[in-house]
Each structure stands twice: as structure tokens, then as C-alpha cells.
Amino acid sequence: MATEILARRKMRISRSGLTGLVIVIFFFLLAVAVWAGWAGQNWSAADGERWASPGSTWWFGTNQLGQDIFERAVYSVRTAFEIGIVVSLLSTALGAALGAVAGWRSNTLADGTVLWLAGVLDSIPFYLFVAAVAFALQGLPWAMHVAMIATFWTATARLARAEVMKIKSREFVLSARAIGLPSWLILMRHVLPNTLHILLIQASISFVAAIKTEVILSFLGLGVQDGVSWGLMLAESTQEVLAGHFNNFLAASIMLFLLLLGFNLLSDALQDSFDPKQAAL
Amino acid sequence: MPWFLRKLSHGGLLILGVTFISFSLMVWFGPDQTYTLIGKNATTEQIAEVREQLGYNQSFVVRYGHYLADLFTFNLGASNSSGESVNRILQKTIPVTLALMLPGFILGNLLGIALALLATGKKDQWTDRLITGFSVTGMSISFLVVIIFLQVLLCTPYGLNLFPVRGWQVSGLASYLYYVTVPTLSLIFITVGYNTRFFRAVFVEEAGKDHIRTARAYGASTMTILWRHVLKNSLVPIITRFMYTIPLVVISGSLLIESYFGIPGIGKATFDAVTSGDQPVLKAVVGLTAVAFIVIQLFTDFIYKLVDPRIA
Amino acid sequence: MNQPALRISKLTVKSTLEPGAPAIVSEIGFDLRKGEILALVGESGCGKTKTAEAIMGLLPASHWQVTAGAIELNGTDCSDLPPASLRKLRGNEISMIFQEPLTALDPVFSCGHQVSSVLRRHLGSARNEARDRTIKMLQQVGFADPERIFRSYPHQLSGGMRQRVMIAMAMSCRPAVLIADEPTTALDVTTQAQVLDQLTKLGREYGTAILLITHDLGVVAQYADRVMVMLDGVIVETAEVENLFKQPQHPCTRQLLSYTTGAVA
Numbered sequence: 001m002a003t004e005i006l007a008r009r010k011m012r013i014s015r016s017g018l019t020g021l022v023i024v025i026f027f028f029l030l031a032v033a034v035w036a037g038w039a040g041q042n043w044s045a046a047d048g049e050r051w052a053s054p055g056s057t058w059w060f061g062t063n064q065l066g067q068d069i070f071e072r073a074v075y076s077v078r079t080a081f082e083i084g085i086v087v088s089l090l091s092t093a094l095g096a097a098l099g100a101v102a103g104w105r106s107n108t109l110a111d112g113t114v115l116w117l118a119g120v121l122d123s124i125p126f127y128l129f130v131a132a133v134a135f136a137l138q139g140l141p142w143a144m145h146v147a148m149i150a151t152f153w154t155a156t157a158r159l160a161r162a163e164v165m166k167i168k169s170r171e172f173v174l175s176a177r178a179i180g181l182p183s184w185l186i187l188m189r190h191v192l193p194n195t196l197h198i199l200l201i202q203a204s205i206s207f208v209a210a211i212k213t214e215v216i217l218s219f220l221g222l223g224v225q226d227g228v229s230w231g232l233m234l235a236e237s238t239q240e241v242l243a244g245h246f247n248n249f250l251a252a253s254i255m256l257f258l259l260l261l262g263f264n265l266l267s268d269a270l271q272d273s274f275d276p277k278q279a280a281l
Numbered sequence: 282m283p284w285f286l287r288k289l290s291h292g293g294l295l296i297l298g299v300t301f302i303s304f305s306l307m308v309w310f311g312p313d314q315t316y317t318l319i320g321k322n323a324t325t326e327q328i329a330e331v332r333e334q335l336g337y338n339q340s341f342v343v344r345y346g347h348y349l350a351d352l353f354t355f356n357l358g359a360s361n362s363s364g365e366s367v368n369r370i371l372q373k374t375i376p377v378t379l380a381l382m383l384p385g386f387i388l389g390n391l392l393g394i395a396l397a398l399l400a401t402g403k404k405d406q407w408t409d410r411l412i413t414g415f416s417v418t419g420m421s422i423s424f425l426v427v428i429i430f431l432q433v434l435l436c437t438p439y440g441l442n443l444f445p446v447r448g449w450q451v452s453g454l455a456s457y458l459y460y461v462t463v464p465t466l467s468l469i470f471i472t473v474g475y476n477t478r479f480f481r482a483v484f485v486e487e488a489g490k491d492h493i494r495t496a497r498a499y500g501a502s503t504m505t506i507l508w509r510h511v512l513k514n515s516l517v518p519i520i521t522r523f524m525y526t527i528p529l530v531v532i533s534g535s536l537l538i539e540s541y542f543g544i545p546g547i548g549k550a551t552f553d554a555v556t557s558g559d560q561p562v563l564k565a566v567v568g569l570t571a572v573a574f575i576v577i578q579l580f581t582d583f584i585y586k587l588v589d590p591r592i593a
Numbered sequence: 594m595n596q597p598a599l600r601i602s603k604l605t606v607k608s609t610l611e612p613g614a615p616a617i618v619s620e621i622g623f624d625l626r627k628g629e630i631l632a633l634v635g636e637s638g639c640g641k642t643k644t645a646e647a648i649m650g651l652l653p654a655s656h657w658q659v660t661a662g663a664i665e666l667n668g669t670d671c672s673d674l675p676p677a678s679l680r681k682l683r684g685n686e687i688s689m690i691f692q693e694p695l696t697a698l699d700p701v702f703s704c705g706h707q708v709s710s711v712l713r714r715h716l717g718s719a720r721n722e723a724r725d726r727t728i729k730m731l732q733q734v735g736f737a738d739p740e741r742i743f744r745s746y747p748h749q750l751s752g753g754m755r756q757r758v759m760i761a762m763a764m765s766c767r768p769a770v771l772i773a774d775e776p777t778t779a780l781d782v783t784t785q786a787q788v789l790d791q792l793t794k795l796g797r798e799y800g801t802a803i804l805l806i807t808h809d810l811g812v813v814a815q816y817a818d819r820v821m822v823m824l825d826g827v828i829v830e831t832a833e834v835e836n837l838f839k840q841p842q843h844p845c846t847r848q849l850l851s852y853t854t855g856a857v858a
């Protein structure tokens with residue numbers, strides 16, 4: 001069903017979208033390599049001299065503690081994907097579910113509640129909320145994820161709600177209702193698959209947002225607790241750059257930039273192919 | 282229900298939700314202040330006394346009730362950490378934050394609008410592609426990376442070394458510019474990609490409307506079309522974005538910038554309050570943001586009526 | 594002196610987005626004589642609007658490929674003119690009224706402002722002068738209270754009223770040519786007659802040649818001098834109106850005629 005709908009819309013991926021896809025796949029393979037234990041395993045050993053220059057032993061040099069920056073940067077790909085996948089999947093699923101219910105029962109109490117909750121969460125300053133959740137769930141390594149999921153779903157829910165309200169009045173749904181199919185079945189079979197393109201785009205947007213947020217949170221000391229991430233590397237580098245050591249900063253920021261760029265290009269291309277705007281002056 | 286009553290009840294529910302969630306998270310589950318206040322080796326009585334003072338021994342509902350009552354009577358109390366009155370803290374920090382954030386916020390929006398208009402006028406030509414590419418690039422760079430990069434570039438001997446690495450000792454226009462430049466540039470840099478992209482989508486949509494074709498059929502130049510017709514028709518989404526991002530940029534954005542550059546604004550005060558569990562400060566910040574949101578919503582609806590004759 | 598107000602030859606419109614698809618308008622040509630009303634009829638989707646937009650130069654080059662042997666306005670070829678010179682002609686020498694009266698006017702400017710800014714743009718009129726002239730134009734298209742209409746925003750007016758504002762705007766600079774793209778399709782029958790009467794009356798008064806696009810042969814019979822029949826982007830028949838009704842040549846024309854008479858009967 002899903003693939004059928006994707007195919008029905010004319011998929012024309014632009015060259016930049018393809019570039020994005022290649023970048024994302026490359027990083028994903030890197031993450032798989034780390035998961036499988038083929039790369040990045042030596043990220044925590046402090047066995048080099050401090051601030052060694054890049055060379056054949058230390059490809060990207062070493063940091064303040066003599067840790068291998070290359071190993072750390074590579075291991076961080078895995079961290080990034082873990083955060084990105086968990087947050088984007090769960091927040092999109094939550095947003096889709098709540099948005100679908102709100103849209104299906106629009107202008108009822110359920111709808112009002114979902115909108116109210118989304119409005120409330122959107123009115124709390126984001127980093128304040130995350131900081132508070134991180135604190136409330138102190139010690140839990142998932143605090144950051146929970147906070148992001150709890151706030152990222154609202155945008156998806158609003159979009160899904162609007163789309164479901166549109167689809168609800170189409171013939172195929174009306175006829176499905178007329179022959180007495182239960183609501184949940186209609187929602188699952190006919191409505192949600194038609195919002196799939198929105199969900200796909202939202203998932204890729206949340207992926208980017210999650211990774212970017214992780215960086216800020218790790219800098220603030222609320223992010224990744226054990227392990228290493230680009231955010232932690234950047235946080236370390238804030239001291240190093242003032243002393244003129246840029247390797248940590250460059251490695252983390254360039255890899256971070258490439259992955260984010262890949263996802264942004266991809267989600268732009270997805271948006272364009274689903275919603276080509278024709279106008280031109 | 283008349284319009285403003287509906288808005289008001291909507292606003293009331295929103296405040297209730299915001300305060301409830303922030304109370305639960307920041308106060309109920311927040312850090313326990315007992316030991317920060319009296320040290321590690323206190324007697325049981327001392328502990329009980331402090332806990333009573335702080336209201337820790339009361340039930341959730343009672344404490345939430347007090348929280349709301351304090352908020353609505355503007356009885357904000359004094360900071361637990363410094364003992365300074367919260368009103369005083371707000372008075373001190375909010376102007377700093379506004380002075381710090383507003384220039385970057387406004388310039389970031391104006392630059393975004395200008396670039397988006399340019400891209401819309403040249404849609405699908407290389408200028409448009411360049412601007413779109415530029416905004417996607419901007420969106421792919423982390424805030425933290427921008428700050429570190431600009432700091433090295435502008436504030437250290439490894440770069441131009443023109444501005445201070447951190448701090449905020451403002452006493453006049455010159456010193457203001459001295460301290461505000463790098464944070465402002467960071468904020469512009471980080472917001473302009475998102476802004477350009479958002480505004481471009483709005484403008485392109487407007488440029489596709491029938492009445493734009495009419496304007497062109499009657500000899501309007503591309504400039505006239507963009508500056509008059511497209512821009513004026515887009516004022517509602519522009520104003521919406523502008524108004525709704527003010528509280529977020531000013532609070533969330535300042536949190537990072539102020540922590541990084543060591544600037545004593547509301548963002549830093551808030552963050553310190555979260556990590557130390559300073560309830561009175563948190564109470565005030567969260568309550569004020571929620572109220573700000575609602576005021577802004579009312580105000581925005583009012584502006585809509587000014588800019589769009591269709592909204593009665 | 595006998596040159597037509599508008600001469601089109603070999604006008605072709607293709608979509609650049611679907612390169613393989615057949616042309617939407619292919620190699621059409623016609624003369625619109627001074628002061629005449631020439632009707633262009635055809636089924637929905639046959640390419641009437643695209644023809645009009647191509648003549649007006651409204652199709653963006655990024656999505657449409659427009660080629661023409663010539664687009665001559667009063668004897669001068671406009672197909673190679675630079676954009677700035679073209680803009681001076683649009684709304685001035687040649688104007689257009691659109692099919693969709695509800696969306697054709699800019700919702701955030703008052704009707705008066707929109708008409709008078711055309712006058713100011715093309716005639717260089719001062720604000721007050723343009724205002725007076727606009728109010729006169731609004732009166733001419735049949736508004737009893739032109740001052741109020743001047744101040745109104747489009748959403749405060751009915752479809753018929755908006756279309757009359759559009760006519761005022763189109764005729765304000767006394768153009769040589771007016772393209773009226775189904776000006777009354779979206780309106781109810783009584784309004785239709787009013788709007789068309791006003792339009793043709795002003796056209797006669799100003800000596801404006803009108804290309805009247807429609808799919809209503811009743812309208813053709815009542816208002817047009819000559820008529821062209823379009824089918825899938827090609828003009829299949831051109832005739833004096835009486836002749837067309839007496840002896841339609843093309844099967845498509847006969848079919849169109851049968852719809853109309855069928856509707857009447």
C-alpha cells in the first residue's frame with residue numbers, strides 16, 4: 001500500500017536530492033560499521049600524546065587527553081544515528097497518531113485536547129523544557145531523547161491533522177464509512193497511508209533537529225552522558241580553540257555538517273517531488 | 282462567544298497547561314534544594330524546618346495552587362541561590378537579553394525576507410538556486426559551530442582579534458557594539474537559512490496566485506510585484522513567524538549565547554536556575570513566557586486586522 | 594491604415610515540463626481587425642486561455658516555451674521587444690480580463706487603488722487625477738456609487754461587481770486590443786448579459802478590438818462579428834458569425850452548435 005502510493009505520485013528526485021541520499025547512505029554505512037565493531041572502537045583510549053598533529057598514526061590528530069579524534073568522530077556517527085533514528089521515529093509516530101485522531105475527530109474534545117497539548121508544549125521555551133526534563137529524569141540516559149520526542153511531535157501532529165481532515169472528506173473514505181468499516185481500519189488502511197509523504201518529510205526534518213539539538217544539549221551538559229558525540233567533541237573544543245588547537249573542532253563540525261547537509265538536501269528533494277510549485281515570475 | 286473572550290479562555294487554558302507542565306517538571310521533579318541551603322551535616326529538625334519553609338512537605342495540589350497564586354499576584358519572591366529578589370533579577374537581565382538578541386533577530390529576519398524576495402523574483406534561475414543552496418547550507422550548520430567559528434575568527438589572535446572572547450561590560454554605544462557584534466553575527470548566521478527558506482516558500486506560493494498574473498498583465502514590473510503585491514499579501518505569515526519566534530529566540534537562543542559568551546541575561550539566569558533548582562526564578566520565567574505568548578497572540582490577531590482587509 | 598489591431602501568426606505553446614507532450618497551442622494565426630469583436634470558441638481545456646496568456650506574454654519561460662512567427666500590435670511586432678517595452682504595452686495598448694473574477698484582483702488593495710495604479714503607471718497621472726478618472730471609469734461600467742466601490746476591497750464585492758471593476762481597469766487606458774477570457778462564465782445569467790453589454794458598449798466607444806473567448810455560442814451569436822473555433826490547440830474554422838450558424842464546416846463546430854441549440858431547446 002505504502003509503496004503504491006509513493007509510486008503513484010510522480011517521484012522525480014533532483015540531482016541535489018540524490019547527492020543528499022548518497023551522503024546519508026555513506027554515513028549510515030559508517031554507523032553500521034561502528035555497530036558491527038569494525039570501526040571507531042578505540043574512541044575512549046587516551047593513549048596518544050596531547051594535541052598530536054594529524055598524521056599516519058592519528059589521522060585527525062588527538063585531543064586534550066590524547067584521544068584519537070578520528071576514532072571519536074567516527075564513533076559519533078553511531079551516536080548521531082541512534083539519537084536521530086530513535087527521536088525521529090518515535091516523535092513522528094506519536095505526532096502521526098495524535099494528529100490522525102485529532103483530524104479524524106476534528107472539533108471534538110479529543111481534537112481540542114491534542115491541539116491544547118501541542119500549544120502548551122510549543123509555548124514552553126524549548127531548551128528550558130529539555131533542561132527540566134533532563135533534570136526530572138536525572139540519571140536516565142534517555143532524558144534527552146524523551147524531551148525531544150515530547151516536543152518534536154507537535155509539528156507533525158498539526159500537519160497530519162490537517163491532512164487527515166482533508167482526506168476524510170474524499171470519496172474513498174466516505175464510501176468506506178458508508179459500507180460500515182470500523183474507523184480504525186479506515187484510518188489504518190486508507191487515511192494514514194495517504195499521509196505517508198508528510199510523515200516521511202517530517203521524520204527527516206526531525207532527524208536533523210535531533211542531531212542539532214544533541215549538540216547544544218551536550219554543550220550545556222544535558223546531552224549524551226556516556227559515550228562520545230559530535231556535540232561532546234565540540235564542547236571539548238570550545239576550550240581547545242582558544243589555545244589554538246582546531247583538530248577536534250574541525251573533525252566534529254565538518255562531519256556534523258556533511259550529515260546534516262545530506263539530510264537537508266534529501267528532505268528538500270522529497271518536499272519538492274511531492275509538492276512541486278509551478279509559479280514563476 | 283465574542284472574539285476576545287474566546288481568545289482569553291483559550292489563553293487561560295494555555296497558561297494553565299504551561300504552568301502545570303513546568304511546575305511538575307521543574308518543581309515537583311526538580312532538584313531538591315534542602316542540602317544546598319543548609320549543607321550536608323544538618324540535624325533532622327533543621328532539615329524538616331527548611332523543607333517546610335520550601336513547602337516540600339505539602340501535597341502536589343497545594344504546592345501547584347500556591348505556585349499559581351504567586352504567579353497571578355506577581356509575588357515572585359527571592360532567588361533561592363542568591364537571595365536577590367526575582368523582580369530585581371528580571372529587571373537586570375531582561376534588558377541585557379533584549380539588547381543582545383534583538384539586533385540579530387531583526388536583521389536575521391530582514392535579511393531572510395530580502396533574500397527570499399530575490400529568490401522568488403528569479404525563481405528557478407541561478408540566483409534562486411544559489412540562495413536556496415546557501416540557505417540549506419546555513420540550516421546544516423550547528424549553532425555551536427557557528428559560535429565557535431566566529432569566536433575564533435573575530436575574537437582570537439588566530440583570526441582578526443577584533444572583539445572580546447566573552448563578557449558584557451556595556452557603558453555606551455561603542456562598548457555595546459564591541460560586545461554585541463559577535464553574538465549578533467552568530468544569531469544572524471544561524472537564523473538566516475531557516476528564515477530565507479520559510480519566506481521563500483511563502484513568497485513563491487503568493488507569486489503563483491491569480492492576482493499576480495493580473496498585475497503582470499497590467500504592466501507591473503517584477504519589482505512592483507514583489508515589493509507591493511507579494512510582500513503585502515505575505516504579511517500575515519511574516520508577522521506570525523516574527524511574533525511567535527520572538528519568545529523562543531529570546532529565551533532559548535539567549536540561553537546558549539549567554540552561557541557561551543558569559544553574558545548576564547535572562548537566558549543564563551534561567552539556565553542557572555534550572556541546574557540549581559532555583560524555583561522562584563523558574564516560576565517567574567516560565568510564567569512570564571506563557572503570558573508573553575498569550576499577549577503576543579492577542580496582539581498578533583490585532584495586527585492581522587491591520588494588514589489584511591479580509592480579516593474582520 | 595488597414596492593418597489589423599492584432600495579428601498573430603504561427604503561435605505555438607509547449608510545456609517545458611513535459612517535453613514529449615503535444616503542443617498545447619500549435620501554430621495558430623489570426624487577424625483581429627480594428628474595432629471588431631472576434632470570438633474564440635472551443636471546449637474546456639482546448640487551449641483558449643493559454644493562447645491569451647501567450648499573446649500577453651504571461652507565460653513564464655521556465656515552464657512554457659512560446660514561439661511565434663509574429664505578434665503584431667497595430668503593425669509593430671512585439672515578439673522580440675525587451676521586457677520593459679512590453680510592460681509599457683500591457684494594460685495600456687492591450688489588456689486582458691480573466692476567467693476567474695473572484696481571484697483576479699489583489700485582495701489587500703482597494704479596487705480603486707488597483708485601477709488607478711494602472712492609470713498612474715501608464716499615463717503618468719497624478720494621484721488625484723488618477724482617482725477622478727478611476728471614479729469616472731467605475732461609473733462607465735455601470736456602478737451607481739463609484740466612490741464606495743473605489744474604497745471597497747475585492748472581497749466586499751460580488752463576482753459580477755468584481756468583473757466590472759476588472760473591465761474598468763482593462764479599459765481605463767483605452768487599449769487598442771482587449772482579450773476577454775470567458776469574462777462571464779463564472780457569473781449568473783442576468784449578470785452575464787449586463788457585464789457583456791457594458792464591455793461591448795465601452796469597446797465600441799473606445800474603438801477597442803475585442804478577442805472574446807467563450808464556449809457559449811449564444812454569446813457569440815449576440816455579440817461577435819466573427820468567430821474562430823479551436824480544437825485541441827488548433828484553430829479549425831474561422832467564419833463570419835452568420836455563416837457559422839448557417840453552414841458550420843467542421844464537425845467539431847457542428848457538435849458545439851448542437852450543445853447550444855440543445856440547451857436552448
Ligand SMILES: Nc1ncnc2c1ncn2[C@@H]1O[C@H](COP(=O)(O)OP(=O)(O)OP(=O)(O)O)[C@@H](O)[C@H]1O
Nearest residue numbers: 278608617636637638639640641642643644692808
Ligand atoms: N500549468 C499547466 N501545466 C501543464 N498543463 C497545463 C497547465 N495549465 C493548463 N494546462 C493544459 O493546457 C491545456 C489548455 O488549457 P487552457 O487553460 O488554455 O484551456 P481553456 O481552453 O482555457 O479551458 P477552459 O474553457 O476550461 O478555461 C489544458 O488541456 C491543460 O491540461
Ligand SMILES: [Mg+2]
Nearest residue numbers: 641642643692
Ligand atoms: Mg480558460
